[in-house]
Every structure is written in structure tokens, then in C-alpha cells.
Amino acid sequence: MPSSNSNSHDTVRALQWTHGALQVLDQRKLPASIEYDTYDNAAGVTEAIASMRVRGAPAIGIAAAYGVVLAARARYHENPAEWKSLIQADLDRLAASRPTAVNLFWALDRMREVIAGTEGDPEASLLAAALAIHQDDLAANRRMGELGADLLQGSSGVLTHCNTGSLATGGYGTALGVIRSAHARGLQHIYANETRPWLQGARLTVWELDQDRIPATLIADSAAAWLMRSGAVQWVIVGADRIAANGDTANKIGTYSLAVNARHHGVKFMVAAPTSTIDWSIPSGEAIEIEQRDRNELLNEHFRGPDHVIDAWNPVFDVTPAQLVDAIVTERGVVLKPDAESMRALIAH
Ligand code: MRU
Numbered sequence: 001m002p003s004s005n006s007n008s009h010d011t012v013r014a015l016q017w018t019h020g021a022l023q024v025l026d027q028r029k030l031p032a033s034i035e036y037d038t039y040d041n042a043a044g045v046t047e048a049i050a051s052m053r054v055r056g057a058p059a060i061g062i063a064a065a066y067g068v069v070l071a072a073r074a075r076y077h078e079n080p081a082e083w084k085s086l087i088q089a090d091l092d093r094l095a096a097s098r099p100t101a102v103n104l105f106w107a108l109d110r111m112r113e114v115i116a117g118t119e120g121d122p123e124a125s126l127l128a129a130a131l132a133i134h135q136d137d138l139a140a141n142r143r144m145g146e147l148g149a150d151l152l153q154g155s156s157g158v159l160t161h162c163n164t165g166s167l168a169t170g171g172y173g174t175a176l177g178v179i180r181s182a183h184a185r186g187l188q189h190i191y192a193n194e195t196r197p198w199l200q201g202a203r204l205t206v207w208e209l210d211q212d213r214i215p216a217t218l219i220a221d222s223a224a225a226w227l228m229r230s231g232a233v234q235w236v237i238v239g240a241d242r243i244a245a246n247g248d249t250a251n252k253i254g255t256y257s258l259a260v261n262a263r264h265h266g267v268k269f270m271v272a273a274p275t276s277t278i279d280w281s282i283p284s285g286e287a288i289e290i291e292q293r294d295r296n297e298l299l300n301e302h303f304r305g306p307d308h309v310i311d312a313w314n315p316v317f318d319v320t321p322a323q324l325v326d327a328i329v330t331e332r333g334v335v336l337k338p339d340a341e342s343m344r345a346l347i348a349h
Contacts (some may be wrong), residue, residue: 009180011210012166014059026053026166030090031207042071042090049097056168057241058137061103064094065130068111072122084115099289100250100317102242102279105135137170140274140331141177148178148329149185150271155234157189159227161205162252164239174239175271183214190216191233193224193280195252222252229263236262240273247322247338248285253315259324272329281341285319
């Protein structure tokens with residue numbers, strides 16, 4: 001059951017820390033069934049991220065932070081004198097769960113800092129850090145929602161890709177948070193791409209919007225250019241898994257093609273992401289590792305097995321060059337026409 005929340009247009013939560021364990025809404029099973037699994041060890045959390053029970057860059061980072069709390073509890077009880085060295089293997093396994101979303105590494109770095117500064121039983125201080133990462137993400141999303149909705153003034157329709165909502169974050173969502181805020185201000189038409197092959201749009205985004213009674217229209221990914229040509233949308237709004245220092249943006253496969261199509265049709269292109277998604281260590285998107293997932297997520301089962309000669313290429317992210325992005329919306333402000341200089345200004349003050 002989706003958790004209760006005072007805002008009736010934001011009722012879904014992917015992650016909850018209760019009774020000393022992490023509850024994870026299994027997104028592989030949505031929308032057919034709504035099941036929370038309970039994790040009381042870091043190996044389980046690592047597997048939940050790798051298998052995409054929890055997915056979406058900010059949610060991956062938050063889950064990993066709670067995973068560190070569980071790892072520290074176990075390692076401290078195993079050996080109070082050596083737990084800081086024992087936990088390194090757990091941190092490495094969490095870091096290897098998915099390669100592209102930088103929020104994972106960002107969250108693990110924050111938890112490493114707390115580990116370094118902790119003496120005695122670490123659980124309370126690490127839990128406080130994980131809860132802060134979770135709450136800060138929700139607050140950042142609400143702020144981005146308002147900033148992004150400001151840019152949509154006068155627009156009647158938007159198109160989004162993948163799932164960037166409460167399911168993918170600490171709550172409210174990044175791109176879907178902007179759409180949530182714009183809906184509250186009267187935005188009329190929300191189009192959601194199906195998002196093949198994993199169907200984050202068809203299974204997750206429309207489920208989440210349905211839960212919150214926000215009307216939306218699902219389209220096949222291949223209908224996006226035709227939708228833009230019809231004039232029904234003025235903005236494409238997406239999230240990000242990693243943004244390079246020059247604004248190049250890695251996001252769900254298909255995002256790049258949407259950006260090319262948007263520029264061709266005079267439709268604006270917005271990326272909404274918290275600053276925890278910006279990887280200042282890489283100058284451009286060329287350095288971003290693109291996750292390749294199992295061919296069988298794509299390949300029809302008919303073609304599996306030794307009797308067949310068909311392979312599948314399944315990169316699950318792509319990189320959109322900053323030149324195709326009109327605005328990057330973060331909780332610290334909006335970067336219009338992103339490049340290395342305008343991005344730097346975001347953190348200059
Ligand atoms: O493979 P996924 O479902 O984890 O990919 C998610 C996306 O690409 C999202 O657009 C991105 O993480 C931003 S979520 C707020």
C-alpha cells in the first residue's frame with residue numbers, strides 16, 4: 001500500500017526506514033502488485049539495487065546510504081575493533097551495484113566521511129546521515145518543482161521519459177516533481193513515454209500519477225516526434241543519472257533522441273536533477289560509464305538458446321550533449337543554456 005502523505009498529490013514512497021530496517025517497494029512488480037520487501041542487511045540492499053527493485057538515481061543513492069547503516073550494524077557487532085576495515089567490502093559491493101547513477105557514489109562518499117569521523121557504535125550517526133540524505137532529497141525535489149514550474153508558465157503540454165517521480169527519489173520526484181508542481185498550477189496535458197524496454201513510463205510513471213489522481217496520456221516512445229510535430233507539447237522534461245561539469249546529461253536510453261527531436265521541432269528541453277546528480281569530476285559526458293544490461297531484458301524469449309543467432313544490444317542510458325538542453329533545474333537554481341561556465345556559476349555563491 002502506498003504510504004500516507006499529507007500532500008494528496010504525492011502519496012507514493014519507494015523507500016521507508018522503519019523498525020531498524022529498510023522497506024523497499026518492489027518496482028519490478030508494479031503495477032500488478034504493491035509489495036514492500038524488508039531488508040536488514042547490506043547484501044540484500046545491494047541486490048535490490050542491482051535487480052532494480054529500487055531504481056532511479058536519487059533513490060539508488062538513498063537506498064545505498066541505508067545499506068551502509070545495515071552494514072555498519074553487522075560489522076560493529078562482528079568485531080567492534082575492526083569494523084571500519086571490515087565494512088570496506090560492503091561499501092565496494094554497494095558501489096558496484098549499478099554504474100551510471102552518480103548519486104550512488106555521492107551517497108557512499110558522504111557515508112564514508114561519517115564512518116571516518118565515528119568512534120564507538122556507529123549506527124546512530126550513520127542512520128542520522130542516511131535520514132538526512134533522504135529528507136534533503138525530498139526537500140530538493142519540492143524546490144525544483146517550483147523552479148521548474150516557473151519555466152513552464154504559459155505551456156499547455158509536456159512530455160516526460162522514464163520514471164522520475166516519488167518512486168525514483170526520496171519523494172515528489174525530479175522531472176515528475178516539476179510536472180506535479182505545474183499540474184497544481186493548472187498544466188493541462190502530461191504525456192509519458194512508455195520507456196522501452198523496462199517500461200518505467202508505462203508501468204511506473206502512469207501508476208504513480210494514477211495513484212495521485214494526476215491525469216496523463218501514455219504514448220509509445222516512437223510516437224514522440226509525431227507528438228511534437230502536432231504542437232501538443234512545449235517542453236520535454238527529463239531527470240538525470242549523471243550530469244557532467246559542462247552540462248552533458250546521462251539519462252534513460254531514448255533521452256538523447258528526444259532532445260534531438262525537440263530541437264528539430266522547436267520544443268524546449270529541461271533536465272531536472274538535484275546537485276547530487278552533478279559529477280564535477282568529469283569535464284564532459286564522454287567520461288560517463290553507460291550501463292549495459294542483460295540482453296534478455298530486450299530479447300523476446302523465442303530467440304533465446306543455442307538454436308538462434310539473434311543478439312540484443314541493451315545500453316540503458318545515453319548522453320545528451322549540453323547544447324541540446326535549454327535548462328537544467330536544480331535545488332540551487334536554474335542553469336539556462338548549460339555549459340562549463342554557466343554550470344560553475346551554480347556553485348560559485
Ligand atoms: O534504469 P533506471 O530506471 O534506474 O533509470 C532511471 C532514470 O534514467 C531516471 O530518469 C533518472 O535516474 C532520474 S530519476 C529522478
